[in-house]
Amino acid sequence: MEHLPGQVTKVAVTVDLVVLTVRDDALCALVVRRAVEPHRGALALPGGFVLDQEDLEQAAARELAEETGMRPGSVHVEQLATYGAPGRDPRGRVVTVAYLALAPDLPVPAAGSDAAEAQWSPVASLLADNHPGSGIDSDIDRDAGLAFDHAEILRDGIERARAKLEYSPLGAAFCAEEFTVAELRRVYEIVWGERLDPRNFHRKVTKTEAFLEPTGATTTRDGGRPAQLFRRGSAEHLHPPLLRRAP
Amino acid sequence: MEHLPGQVTKVAVTVDLVVLTVRDDALCALVVRRAVEPHRGALALPGGFVLDQEDLEQAAARELAEETGMRPGSVHVEQLATYGAPGRDPRGRVVTVAYLALAPDLPVPAAGSDAAEAQWSPVASLLADNHPGSGIDSDIDRDAGLAFDHAEILRDGIERARAKLEYSPLGAAFCAEEFTVAELRRVYEIVWGERLDPRNFHRKVTKTEAFLEPTGATTTRDGGRPAQLFRRGSAEHLHPPLLRRAP
DNA sequence: TCAAAAGTGTTATGAATACACCCATGA
DNA sequence: TCATGGGTGTATTCATAACACTTTTGA
Incomplete structure (x- = not known):
């Protein structure tokens, strides 16, 4: 069944999650500390590669469960937007489909997940004009803002959430x-x-x-x-x- | 620079365009007649593969120009949504990023383009419950509704356009x-x-x-x-x- | 002079705002 | 009994809906 023209560019596809909650009088997003390069040590949105034979929505739900332990039932998930600028991932061409999730302030049941420690972080501090983490020089990216173009994705997710509350x-x-x-x-x-x-x-x-x-x-x-x-x-x-x- | 894990699934990425206009008292979309399998002979949204080193937005603008001859200046283009169900293209895994374009009723300057004849078609007739074109049996798909999941994409585009007029x-x-x-x-x-x-x-x-x-x-x-x-x-x-x- | 569409004025209705006020609880 | 937030009533403001009416053209 594979009749795609041979010269077609093939790319890796990830899903990234903007998981928002309201907590301690602040809008917070779920972020993970990256354990591997690129942007090792930096904060990033939870996410991961889409598997073979897996729908995008499924991949988002799976990542949500894996990285945060949340049950899909109690969380609203919707597609946000797709980001595919050629240089956005130094490892090569990666297109990411971002999903927006709105969750109640459950204690992150993180423990037990294999992913890096997921944590809630106020969006204000995540977006407080840190340098967009293009940590080419430094070995570890701690405190260098969100990895990749995740700051842009987070901003778009917040704006979507704000708009959705209206109607x-x-x-x-x-x-x-x-x-x-x-x-x-x-x-x-x-x-x-x-x-x-x-x-x-x-x-x-x-x-x-x-x-x-x-x-x-x-x-x-x-x-x-x-x-x-x-x-x-x-x-x-x-x-x-x-x-x-x-x- | 290629350090992506080897087992990561790589997929082809296309952009598809929902190009809408108002014409003869009807909302119309631009469609092309497919010249190749799959769905040869069926109508489809204009679109094509994203090229190496090409941004998604760029790819959308390029396809718009190539398949319809429209100048980006006179047309509003925005990202609509991304569709990636595993079975949506019989040739293999293809994820498509759909764009919505709103255009004035220009005569389609089609002539000169290498693509199949692009034509305006009232959305009502494109969506009039034809069978979703899963033309596995028939050799040619003429009059079998829109190819792939393009009917769903078109519906989403129309709903977006309707909502956007409000605000x-x-x-x-x-x-x-x-x-x-x-x-x-x-x-x-x-x-x-x-x-x-x-x-x-x-x-x-x-x-x-x-x-x-x-x-x-x-x-x-x-x-x-x-x-x-x-x-x-x-x-x-x-x-x-x-x-x-x-x- | 008439049809047809542009554009203005006016009133009524409905929704949002601002705020006075009462209610039901825990401390 | 008092502080605290829940909940209702109401006047005012603002925006839309409905529609009468005048304006300016082409035929």
């Missing part, structure tokens, strides 16, 4: 199975870096059909008067959208 | 360099398949800062009272967005 119910993907309106609001505030009025937010998300599904239970874990607990509703879109100040 | 000034990418408000409105109406109030639409697009740039000239080509001609403005976003009925 989809995916903010809930950052919350536990059951959550209060205030917890969801804090997700919005942290992802957007913007204060929202608690009362108007409450009205918006509770009045929008099928956006939230009440569980009947309440909690006082946030202090004050008991708050209703909700699950994510069946709505796929938030219409009309909940807009940020100005994009 | 970006890209509707103008379907118009000539200079256009009237009514011409822009017809783009919206045809892409969305929905009637818009001419007067409210006029107000919305002309009052939004930097969305349209008046040229000073007028035209009567649409009949009736002369209409002002505009160019696309410098705005990158349309805020607040111009929403469809219900997504």
Whole structure:
């Protein structure tokens, strides 16, 4: 069945994951410390090569499980974009398909995985104008920013997540199975870096059909008067959208 | 410099183009008739293999020029998504990075290109439930729907275009360099398949800062009272967005 | 003079904002 | 009883929807 023209360039394909969560009042991404060259010692997005006979989506789910121990069930995963500049990997031509994952703040069940220690890191510090790690000279890349073009990928992932909160119910993907309106609001505030009025937010998300599904239970874990607990509703879109100040 | 692990699967990478325009009151896509197997005789999206040392964006621009003769300047191109299911090309593992292009209704300057005849075709007929062309038995695939998974790619491209009209000034990418408000409105109406109030639409697009740039000239080509001609403005976003009925 | 489309004005409706206020709990 | 956050009510502002009406052309 192999009838591809012989001169066709063949390239290695990887998937890379932008796994975001909200944690300690900051938007955080999952990163691993690279154990091998290139960019050994530098931080990078988790990812790896796509296997033979493996779908891209599958590869992303597998890497997510392998490198972070997360169960696909509790995490939203969607394709982000593909990066294929010829020089992006010094080892040769590598095209990477980036995926965006939104996860609740579970303790990284890292232990047991064979990968380098995965850890949550605030995106602000990951992107704080470190030099894009083109560590050709130095032997080890510690503190040189994200490896490869992963800073660009992370930026794109964050922007996608921010935009999605406007018109989809995916903010809930950052919350536990059951959550209060205030917890969801804090997700919005942290992802957007913007204060929202608690009362108007409450009205918006509770009045929008099928956006939230009440569980009947309440909690006082946030202090004050008991708050209703909700699950994510069946709505796929938030219409009309909940807009940020100005994009 | 080649230090990729030897057992890494290498795959061929193509770019495929969803080139859309508005033409004869219908949303149309550019398709080519395949001259070689697989799916010989079937319609397919224009595209081709990414060359050695070529960026993905470059490859998309090159294919656009080669297969359709369009100049990049007059056409908006953006990455759409990547498709890599193991069985999507019978010749072997091929991952395709799809690009979305929005073009004005130029006569396809096809002549002179070495590719198969490119032609505009209404998307409604391209997607009218033909069997997804898995033409294993038949020798020639004429009238068997789009080749490969191109129907899925086309659907994704159309949905992206529809969504983008809501919050970006890209509707103008379907118009000539200079256009009237009514011409822009017809783009919206045809892409969305929905009637818009001419007067409210006029107000919305002309009052939004930097969305349209008046040229000073007028035209009567649409009949009736002369209409002002505009160019696309410098705005990158349309805020607040111009929403469809219900997504 | 008429049809046709451009463009303006006006009112009504609906949603977001801003904020006063009451409610229910733990400490 | 008091601090804390949950939740409701309401006036105001802003944007869109709906539509009457005037303007400017070609036929």
